[in-house]
Amino acid sequence: MMNLDEIIRKAQEAERFGQYADAVQIYFDATSKVRSPVLFYNLCLLEIRLGNLEGAVQYCREVISIAPHALEARQTLASLLLDLGQPVEAGEYLAALVSINPLNAIARSDLALAFVRQKRGNDAYAQVRMALSLASQSALVNKKCSRVLNELNYLAEAIEAAQKALLLAPSDGWAAVYLCAMLEETGAFDEAIEIGHLGTQLMPDHFAGWLNFGRALASARHFERAIDAFSRAIELAPNEPQPRVGRALALLTLGNLAAAWPDYEWRRRLATFREPLPVGVCEWDGGSLKGKTILLVTEQGFGDAIQFVRYVTRVAELGAHVVLACPDELSSLFSSVHGVSRVVPHHGAFPRVDTFAYLMSVPRLVGERLETIQAPVPYLVASSDRRGAWSGRLGRWRRPRVGLVWAGSQRAHVPGHRAVDQRRSLRLRELQPVLAVAGIDFVSLQMGPQVGEISGCGQEIADYSTYIHDFNDTAALVSSLDLVISVDTAVVHLAGALGKSVWILSRFDSCWRWFASRDDSPWYPTARVFRQNAPGDWREPLTQVVNALGAWRDTISSQRTGTMCATSSDNVPPVIG
Numbered sequence: 001m002m003n004l005d006e007i008i009r010k011a012q013e014a015e016r017f018g019q020y021a022d023a024v025q026i027y028f029d030a031t032s033k034v035r036s037p038v039l040f041y042n043l044c045l046l047e048i049r050l051g052n053l054e055g056a057v058q059y060c061r062e063v064i065s066i067a068p069h070a071l072e073a074r075q076t077l078a079s080l081l082l083d084l085g086q087p088v089e090a091g092e093y094l095a096a097l098v099s100i101n102p103l104n105a106i107a108r109s110d111l112a113l114a115f116v117r118q119k120r121g122n123d124a125y126a127q128v129r130m131a132l133s134l135a136s137q138s139a140l141v142n143k144k145c146s147r148v149l150n151e152l153n154y155l156a157e158a159i160e161a162a163q164k165a166l167l168l169a170p171s172d173g174w175a176a177v178y179l180c181a182m183l184e185e186t187g188a189f190d191e192a193i194e195i196g197h198l199g200t201q202l203m204p205d206h207f208a209g210w211l212n213f214g215r216a217l218a219s220a221r222h223f224e225r226a227i228d229a230f231s232r233a234i235e236l237a238p239n240e241p242q243p244r245v246g247r248a249l250a251l252l253t254l255g256n257l258a259a260a261w262p263d264y265e266w267r268r269r270l271a272t273f274r275e276p277l278p279v280g281v282c283e284w285d286g287g288s289l290k291g292k293t294i295l296l297v298t299e300q301g302f303g304d305a306i307q308f309v310r311y312v313t314r315v316a317e318l319g320a321h322v323v324l325a326c327p328d329e330l331s332s333l334f335s336s337v338h339g340v341s342r343v344v345p346h347h348g349a350f351p352r353v354d355t356f357a358y359l360m361s362v363p364r365l366v367g368e369r370l371e372t373i374q375a376p377v378p379y380l381v382a383s384s385d386r387r388g389a390w391s392g393r394l395g396r397w398r399r400p401r402v403g404l405v406w407a408g409s410q411r412a413h414v415p416g417h418r419a420v421d422q423r424r425s426l427r428l429r430e431l432q433p434v435l436a437v438a439g440i441d442f443v444s445l446q447m448g449p450q451v452g453e454i455s456g457c458g459q460e461i462a463d464y465s466t467y468i469h470d471f472n473d474t475a476a477l478v479s480s481l482d483l484v485i486s487v488d489t490a491v492v493h494l495a496g497a498l499g500k501s502v503w504i505l506s507r508f509d510s511c512w513r514w515f516a517s518r519d520d521s522p523w524y525p526t527a528r529v530f531r532q533n534a535p536g537d538w539r540e541p542l543t544q545v546v547n548a549l550g551a552w553r554d555t556i557s558s559q560r561t562g563t564m565c566a567t568s569s570d571n572v573p574p575v576i577g
Helices: 004-016 020-031 037-050 053-066 071-083 087-100 105-117 121-134 139-151 155-168 173-186 189-202 207-219 223-236 241-253 257-269 302-308 311-316 328-334 359-365 384-394 417-424 428-435 449-456 471-479 490-497 539-560
Strands: 293-297 321-326 340-345 355-358 401-405 441-444 461-463 483-487 502-506 527-531
Touching (some): 004 020, 087 105, 241 257, 257 359, 302 490, 311 340, 527 539
Parallel strands (some): 293 321, 401 483, 441 461
C-alpha cells in the first residue's frame, strides 16, 4: 500500500534542494497509482512556483473533481483563473466561496479583482470595503485590496492599504513593489525610491522590484541609476519588455539615441501596443527602398505621430513611394507632408505595398542621433481652404494673440497614463498670472471637458472648440496665432511642426523628447521649455512664463506698430469668461 506521507516527505526534500522537476515527478508518478487530492494540490503549488499556471489549473481542477468541497483548492483555482485572464469563471468560484463563508475576506478581495476585470467597478469597491472591514489587520487582504483600489483609481486609498500591508508584513517584497509603483504614480518620487530600494532588497532576484525602482529613479531624474536598475531587471527577465522600454526612455532622455533605439523596439511587445500589423508583407530592415512602395504606420498618441511624421520625407528621399496610415483626425493635415504619396486610414484594409515600418522605428533604421536630428519646420501646413475659413472666422485682431492649452487627455488603455496626465496638466485658474499679462488676446486651444473651466475663470479667453473637427482645423487656428503656450500635449508638437513659436510647460518628470536640462528642442527650433524644478510645483515655470511673456509682448507690439490697427468694424473673436 502506498505511503502518502513518505511520498510527500521525498518530494518536499527535493524542493528544499531546489530540485523542483524531481519533486513534480515524484508526485506525478504517485498520482498514476492513487488519485489523492493532496498529491494533485501539491502538484498545483509546484507548478505555480515553476510559473506554469496552465498546468497548475489542470491539477487544481483534479483536486476539485475528487474533493468538491475543497475550499482552499477552489480559492487557488480562482486566483489562477484571474491571473490567466478568465475573470468570469474566477468570479463564479469566488462568489460561491463568499456565499459559503461571508466572512472570507480573502475571497472577497479576489472577488473584487474579478469584478474589476469584468468592468463592474461599483461591485468591486463594495467587496473591497467589506474585505477590509472583515480583516483590517491582514497584510494579505490589505495588499490584495490595494491592487483593486489602484485599478479603480482610488489611488490614495490604494496607497494607504499598501502601506498598512507593509507595516503588518515588513518582509513582504510584493507589498513594497506595489507601493513603490503607486507612490511614483502620485509624484512622491523620493518616497517611491526609498520603498523601491526596499523592494529590491526583499526580492533581489525578481525583475519587478528593479523595474519599479528604475521607474522611480527615472521620474526623479536619476537617469544613470535608473539605467542600472533597468539593466538588472533585464538580466533577471530578458524577455520582459517593460524594463527594456524603461531603459530606452532613460537613454533617450540623456540624448543617447543610438543606444536607446534597439531597446525602444521592445515597446511593440507591450500589451498597450495596439497598432495595426500589415499582413503578408515584410517589415523594412533599413535596406534599399529605391522604386519600392512602403507603408509607414503611425503609433501611440497624436503628439507622437506629429513629431515623427517628419520621417516620411526622409524615407521618400531614399527613393520610396510612401503610403502613410494614420488616424482620421490627422489624415487631412498629414496629406501636406512632403514626400507622402497617399494617406490611408489607420485601421482597415491596407493597400498592396512592398514593405512597411512603424513610424517610430524609422529613426533607428536611418541611424538617427542627437546631432543628426533634422528640424526643417514647417513640415506641416494647414490646407488653404481651412486657413481661408479660419481667417474669415477670426477677422482682424488688435493685439498679439496667444493660444493656451492647460490640460492633456487621458489614454485609459495605457497603465499609469492617468497619473502622468494629472502631473502634466493644470487647472485654468492656475494660469491666472499668465492671463493677467496685459495687452494680449488669449485664445483657447483646449479640447475636452476642461473647456468648461473658461466660463468661471474671470478672464476673456476666446473659445473656438465647437468649430474644431480635426487637426487640420487646429493647425489653421494655430497658424493665425503669434505664440502657443501649452502643457505637454499634441498641440505642442503641432505648433512646432507648423514652425510656430511654442512655450512648453513641462512637468518635473519630463517626457524624454525634451531631453534633460534643456530649455530648447532639437526637434522644434521655435520651442522653448519651462520646467518644474520640484514635482507638482508650477510656480517657478509660470513666473518665468509671465516675465518672458511681458517682454515678448513688447517686442511683438513694437514690430507691429501701425500694421495691426483694428477699427470698431473689425471682427472680434467670440469670448467666454
